[in-house]
Amino acid sequence: MQLKITERKDLDVEKWDALVSRTGTTAIFSYSFYLDAVAENWCVITNDDYTVGLALPYTVRARRKILYTPIFVSYLELMGKVDNELLQTVILKFFKTVEIELRSAVLGAPQEMFVTQLLNPEKKRKGQVNRMLNKAKRANLEVVMTDDWQKVFGVVSSELKGKFSGMTEISLQRLKKAYSNAHDQKRLKTFEVQLENECVGGIVCIEANGQLLYSKGACIAEARDNGGMYAAIDAAIGYANEQNLVFDFGGSRVEGVRRFNYAFGGEDIEYASYRIDRSPRWFRWVRRLKKRWGKKS
Structure with missing residues (x-):
């Protein structure tokens, strides 16, 4: 060859x-x-x-x-x-x-x-997940799928910029371009966390080849403390299950993020x-x- x-x-x-x-x-x-x-x-x-x-x-x-x-x-x-x-x-x-x-x-x-971690749907969730999902409900946080990904990206960008390695203005502009391209390809799936109809965060996923990849997400401090990220991931997993997609957590070398993924049923590959x-x-x-x-x- x-x-x-x-x-x-x-x-x-x-x-x-x-x-x-x-x-x-x-x-x-x-x-x-x-x-x-x-x-x-x-x-x-x-x-x-x-x-x-x-x-x-x-x-x-x-x-x-x-x-x-x-x-x-x-x-x-x-x-x-x-x-x-x-x-x-x-x-x-x-x-x-x-x-x-x-x-x-x-x-x-x-x-x-x-x-990295893929969801094993047969793996039982940790109790922490249900506790945080209930906390999000008590805080009146709602998650909706939206086509307005830029609103969620604005929160993600402001929350992550400068706080993690590589999260610079240049790299975030690259990510924004990737989301714009994925949106044009009808592959972008955005889950917005709302409080009283106001965007307080969310996650951005990309669908391809039978998989739903969690790309990036963030919530403002109050929503995060009240389980906003748990609610957003739960909604994305629900969508993946409905569409018969494998949910990909995207993986992380940060131990806290890996524990978060494991709690939902993530399994290492x-x-x-x-x-x-x-x-x-x-x-x-x-x-x-x-x-x-x-x-x-």
Whole structure:
């Protein structure tokens, strides 16, 4: 099988998205409209007839391309069947620095394994969930599905900006673009938390390939303390069940968020993290120096 690297500008988008769409439960992260929003640059590795593919987002530093996982992407997925050694050879010929997460270990032994959580509907919820849902009812919080995602995004943006790693104005604008693209594709599902018909928060999900991915969410402090996020997640899970969708919590390396997901019945699935550096010594030295100065500033 012949594999080649195809840059975004040369990509047959219709064929690429058709590959993503027909490949089982491939997550939203590989669709062109999503990568166009969140990735600095991206290309794909594929064959002539687009029966095999892997999206490859990259950034450029000192004129060198670095394969990376953009913020708001958990992992990338190989679609179709291909020899892993061939895949690794082609990728490492094109990228000398690899800092990427992949759904399966197709580039050899990973440096680390991460987890995300999918809902196991047969798993019993923890008592904390029902207590917080009852608290939300007593506080008169209501959750409604809405097409006005920008209202909820406004709360999410103001609550998260600067409070978590990577949540900068630039990254939030990328996320907003991703939501706008997903809305145009009729894939965006927004659950708004209301108090007396006023928006006090909510969550934004994206539907694709039989899955409903929880992307981001937040509530103002009072609504959050009264169980607003619990109510919003509960509503999204209810929608997923009605539509026969698998609910994807999106995962987190923050222990408190993972406990929240587990309480609803989340179950871990693993994915691989790669850190491969075959770049010139001078480039590695410059990057180490920049990271060191970045920590001091």
